[in-house]
Amino acid sequence: MQIRRERSLWPTLAVAGAAAIAVGVGSAGGGSGHMSIKNAAATTSLQITTPAATKSVNSVTWGLYRDVDSVDPIFGFDYPENTVDSALCDALFRQTPAGGRVPGLALKVTNPNPTTDVFTLRPGVKFWDGHAMTSADVVYSLQRAANTKVGGFYTSIFDRVKSISATGPLQVTLKLTQPDEWLLGELSSLPGMIVEKSYAEKAGTKYGTMGVGGMCTGPYMIKSWTAKNGLIAVKNPHYWDKSIHPWVKQYIFKGFSDSAMTSGLETGAIGITYSTDPTILQALEGNKKLSVTQGSSYITDALIVGNDKGVLGNVKVRQALSMALDRKAYIKATYQGDAQMPNTLANPGTWGGYQPSIFQAAYNSLPSYATPNVTAAKKLIQQAGATGKTITIGMSNQITQIQNAATTIEDAAANIGLKVKLKTFPAATWIDVFTEAKARAGLDAFFVLSYPDYGAPEGQYQQFVLPTGSLNYSGFSNPQITKLLNQSRSTANPAARARLVVQAQKLIMQQLPWIPLSDPDTVLVTQKNLTGAPASFSYMYAPWAAVGLGGH
């Protein structure tokens, strides 16, 4: 759901390979059937899985772009914390490698009436310390995630929840103001991860920090955690899911600078990483000791329109600019040629496990951005009376992906009669654009890489099209879109829900509150002697990568 923190020289999240898309779904969980996304430029497939592992491995160093700062799920949102939390903790539901949803710590949800959710919890689950998980722990974890005084990042997902209570030793009941399907998706992500009540209460505000650690139920548990050696996690011998057999005995999760990541991968010091820097892939792609796999992702790469009162406040101008962008060149330069054409602002990876046929048809029916249409764009600009006007764009020239994006925008603008003024921020303060209104002052637009908490396009859209969305910087508010999305939120039937989202999506792609640049892929890099981790975004929310990786 959030943008990642940008590090200087760390562009983006997707990567190399050949252009576009067929999603082969061979998920390890309960994913949906096989699906193929047709696209004008489609030539190769995006994998989800890699060949299964067959041998155990003693220790693997997992490379992150920086060290983990907390294992408290309610303060996690960025790559390092998500990667580690997904291996250490279980959520009420689990995301499959394709992005679908299956039972996790909750076996099922029943609705005695539309505004009551009754969760039946899985019996026999133990925390790492051997204590049994009960409804008290679940109630505690959810209330903690919802509590604004605790200051977690996910309080807003509970805005339809009236009460959370334990109605049995393994039963939790939520009373809602309206039905809420989105909540179930969120509970398959970090806010739904369950921690032990007694441990967390004792730790207080220090829960999840280096000195104190955490207490979860996941397939790996913390053995030691120091700034010097990183976070070392070992297999949990009492893990409840007997269908899972992790091959790797110990993971060392550590942060590395980009050059150290490259040399670490080349020398075998680092066993696995989900690369967030396309530039190192150029060096690694030819390397015989490494396997590089591109897979589906949830990430959206876009230009946020932050000021609806400026030149970009006119929808014709937004449409024109979007139409004129040379995305092929941008994708080639930035992602070494591989990311999806963003017919939809939500990445196709978000529907791999959720009504793929409905969303696929919608994706195919939307205008493809493969070829820029400068003539039509110029006409729109003239109609809008915007010829010769200037747009101010916030960017960071220390972040390659953003630099490329800015160049792409400038070229397109020049072709259609718009002027562009760039306001640059150093990489270290780039984040201020998102957190401080002062930093955004004077900007018409700025760049973003964002992803939803779970596999659903609406999870991405609600962040920036709903008036109350956490990434809605312009105050964008379209009553029809809002109505459709809110309706979808209350719709239990997945197909009906997907159809509502598709209608909203059509309007969103007409209105373009964000101008899409690309839908990047996930890139998995491992030593050649390791295999088994899925090449999808699921590593951010579920343990499939940690438990699947092994030797062969």
Place this chain on the structure above:
Amino acid sequence: MAATLLVSSFVIYGALYLAPGTPLAALSGGRNLPPSAVRVLDQRFDLNQPFLARYWHWLTGVLHGDFGYSVVHQSNVSTLLGQELPITAELILYAGLLTVVFGILLGALSALRPGKVDDFVLTLTAGSAAMPAFVAGIVLIIVFSVDLGWFPALGQGASFISRIRHLTLPAVSMALAGFALIARVTRTSMREQLQNEHVQTAVSRGVGYGQIVRRHVMRNASIPIVTSFVVVFATLIALDPVVESVFSISGIGGTLVNDALEKDIPSVQGVCLVLVAAFVVLNTVVDLAYRVLDPRLKGRT
């Protein structure tokens, strides 16, 4: 010494607040946080108090060994320093040793064997002084780690032998510039001494070559060498963050770089203070060493 440290501490503390950005940005990571979350974070990390109050709070804490709480690592800065300082100390010591040993050896060789050997050393030192530490580091990694596989590319190793293996390439990268300086100074200083009257007298009196070099030449030549070493040590401290970053070593230097980028102000302040203190203490130690080496200085301050 105390006055220097006090002024340094104020400069270190104040300088960081002049830089734009706050730890809040790093903690929130770009989400528009709900106001409740911002309030909690502000309170927990004292982000709203006046500057002098915070400085005083920090300074009194430091004097008790409490360097504050690292916002990014979510742990006490003193814990972080405790874990990482030994590694940095080992690396700087290793680099310092290489600098001194090879610097003096080659400088002495150069002074005592004019001609081809001297020319070779001069060229070598010119080249090594010209190469920036991070470039040297990357080249060493490419050649010795990736291609030859003789040394590991990153980390600091656990056991003693492993630690030495891991720290060798970083120490060499750091030592390059300093070793050149020491070699040149040694060469110049020894040459100067070799021409002194008392040395010529010793030679004419038939004193052995080895004894001449040790007692008459080296002892007097050592003062400029020791002075240069102070400069070199300061360079080593300054290069440490760069080299630790390149080799991904978990010392206080690597932490400094990472945490400065993430606006982890308490951690950066703690590390800077430690590095400055190390330098100030070294200077004092060297001052004392002078008096041992040159008895003529004993009488003065």
